Amino acid sequence: MALNLVTGYKGRDHITAEQWADFNRGIFGEAAILPVGNKMAVAIQTANQITVKDGVAVFDGREVYIGYGESENITIQSGTQGMQRRDIVVVKYTRNEETGVEEVAFEVVNGLPASSNPEDPVYQNTDIRTGVFVSQKPFCRVRINGTAIEGIDMLVAEKKFKTVAFTGNYNDLSNRPALKAVATSGSYNDLTNKPASLPAEGGNAATVGGKNTETLQNYNNLTNKPKLGSAASQGVANNFTTNTAGYVADARTVKQLKDGLSAKIVSESGNISFKDGGNGESYGYITIPSGYEMLAVYMQEVSGNVKLRCKGFNKNAGTGGYTVWLDFAINSNVFMHWIYAKI
Structure with missing residues (x-):
């Protein structure tokens, strides 16, 4: 079976390094340095040595690690006076062809010296997921000028996670939308898109702007009023008559109707005994309660019986039972599902 449950209990050890690596790759991509510790920072020590500090990196889903307080020194071949060179430090992955044991180690791939514009050397960066036995994952470039290390270029980017504000101040958020200003002084005059006029003293005045209060209190006479849908002018029915x-x-009435319909539809399943009926067909019987009608019958897939299919069913007069037909000759139990409803 191609489909497997990884993060689930099976009563045995079943999660593989390959499965975990694929999960990491889906999160971090092909290569990434995680924001842990010193993030595998590289420092120049001498003309022939660099040091990689602690941290975590991921290559094709494989996590590599230098623990807290630890570091690893890497020896760089001496340069040549008057010449330049580019070396690539790789994380070399290997898998033993006999035991399957996997290992990683830093390795330096030396470039060719040149008087100017030296090029990176060629290295074997193959996808570990394809099952290769050796792969060289680029980690950093060492630039050598004469007999000195001129600089280091990281070839793996740090995986940065988006941050959110925890101060409770909206202005601390990044990429926040531009909000329209609203009145906060409590003055009606600060509002925009307000009606041309309102009844004076909360509607107690006789007229405002030459209009009497009855006119102003009619919704249809308001200006800048919202456009209401047709349902706003309809009555509400909270019954079935x-x-x-x-x-x-009414939404409660609709739910009551739905619940009533759900109670009338029944789904069952179980093993049904089938017998060879000739002509390459088999038949079995299903009985349902009186007053119900069969709606559908379908079968559980049976491994190996790729030709076994549910052909149909018919009602047996006066018995309340149904005959179910399969389009394959068989004499055994088959796990079936059937749905029936009260008519």
Whole structure:
């Protein structure tokens, strides 16, 4: 079976390094240095030595690690006076062809000296996931000028995770949307898109701007009013008997109807005994309660019986039972599912 459950209990050791590596690769990509410790920073020690500090990196999902307080020294071949060279430090992955044991180690791939514009050497950067036995993952470039190390270029980017503000101040957020200003002084005059006029003293005045309060209190006479949908002017029906146009159903009524329908539809399953009926067919019997009608019958997939298919079913008069047909001759139990409803 190609599909496997990885993060689940199986009663035995079953999670493989390959599965875990694929999970890491989906999160971190092909290569990344994680924000842990000194992030595998590289420092120049002498003309012939660099040091990689502690941290964690991931290559094709394989996690490599230098523990806290530890570091690793790497020897660099001496340069030539008047010449330049580019060396590539790689993380060399190997898998033993006989035992399958996997290992990693730093390795220096030397470039060719040149008087100017030296080129990077060729290295074997193959996808570990394909099952290779050796792969060289580029880690950093060492630039050598004469007999000195001129500089180091990291070839693996740090995986940076987005941060969020924890101060409670909206202005601390990055990429925040531009919000429109609203009135905060409590003055009606600070509002934008406000109606041209309102009834004076909360609607107690006789007229405002030549309009009486009855006119102003009519929704249709308001300016800048929102556009309402057609449902806003409909009545609400909270029963199952209303059949007049101009009403919308109460949500509680709709739920009650749905619950009632769900209670009338039944799904069952179990082993059904089938017998050879001739002509390359088999038949079995399913009985359902009185007052119900069969809606559908389908079968559980049976490994190896790729030709076994449910052909159909028919009701047996006066018995409340149904005959189910398979389009394959068989004399055994088959796990079936059937759905029936109260009519």
